[in-house]
Amino acid sequence: MDGNFKLYNWVTSSARIKEILDQPAGAFEEVAGLPDRDKLTFTNGFYGYCSAIFIDIRDSSGLTSEHKRPTLAKIYRSFISEMVAVLNSDSNVREVNIVGDCVWASYKTTDVRHLNDVFDIVAQANTLLKLLNHHYRKKGISELRIGIGVDYGRVLMIKAGFNGSGVNDVVYMGDVVNRAAHLAHEAGRGWSSKTILVGDVFYSNLNEHNQGLLSSQWVNGLGSIYMGDVINTGMNEWIDNLS
Structure with a gap:
């Protein structure tokens, strides 16, 4: 969100708060799959099911001690550019977001084949890491490690921000988003050497071939998860x- 200066007025602020809290529950519609963001206003919202992918760089703080700022900018710019390109390459994509050195996306997945399509995106993102590291090595840049978290579930999709200012964004609230982010945070570190961690609901909707590419693990705090290093x-x- 791009900031734009507007004076704050606590009187109108109080009115906005009251207006938001007085909105009827019926303004939040139950849907099978998440709609396009242009369906959102400041007074409605949608409950629906989606799949979420989070991709997080491992030990990103260590990069700052190894490389100067111009090189760091190139690392992050190339990583974010191409991961966004992969995440955005499915026709059911709903949102692609950048949060620091993490990129994530949500997908409208109302059919089991859609979840398998999302899994294909995950495999391509994992293979993209190899392509990025190929180019980094040629420039004497440290190779990256990443964690990828994937899950499926129900989410509330709303438009939030300062009404009338142009400063707003779409916000996703629900366990699926939090869980996918947590899985990405845990992937590729400590107990899991695998880059990809998948939630049990997402896994149960994959076809037999894709399920066979993952192994199961019970993790305290996460329950049953599935892990792998699947590639395209x-x-x-x-x-x-490549030379």
């Missing part, structure tokens, strides 16, 4: 042939 084989072979 065609993309991987192409990277292997």
Whole structure:
């Protein structure tokens, strides 16, 4: 959100608070899958099901001690640019967001085949790491490690911000978003050497082939999760042939 200066008035602020809190429950509609963001206003919202992918850089703080700021800018710019490109490449994508060095996306997944399509995006993102590291090595830049978290569930989608200012964004609230973020945070570190962690509901909707690419694990605080280092084989072979 781009900031734009407006004086604060506590009288009109109080009126806005009251208006928001007085909104009827019926303004929040139950839907099978999340709609486009242009359906949102400051007075409505949608309950629906979606899949979420979070991708987080491991030990990003260590990069600041290894590289100067111009190189850091190139690392983050290339990582975010191409991860966003992958996340945005499914026709059911609803939102793609950048939060610091983390990128995440939500997808309208109303059919099991949609979840398998999202899993394909996950595999491509994991293979993209190999492509990024190929180019980083050629420039003498430290290779990145990442964690990818994926889950499926119900979410509340609302438009939030300062009404009339142009400063607003779409906010997703629900366990699926928090859980996918938590899975990404845990992936690729400590007890899990695997880059990809998948929630049990998402896993249960995958086809037999995709389920076979993941192994199960019980983790305190997370319950049953599934992990793997799944790749896009065609993309991987192409990277292997790069000079």
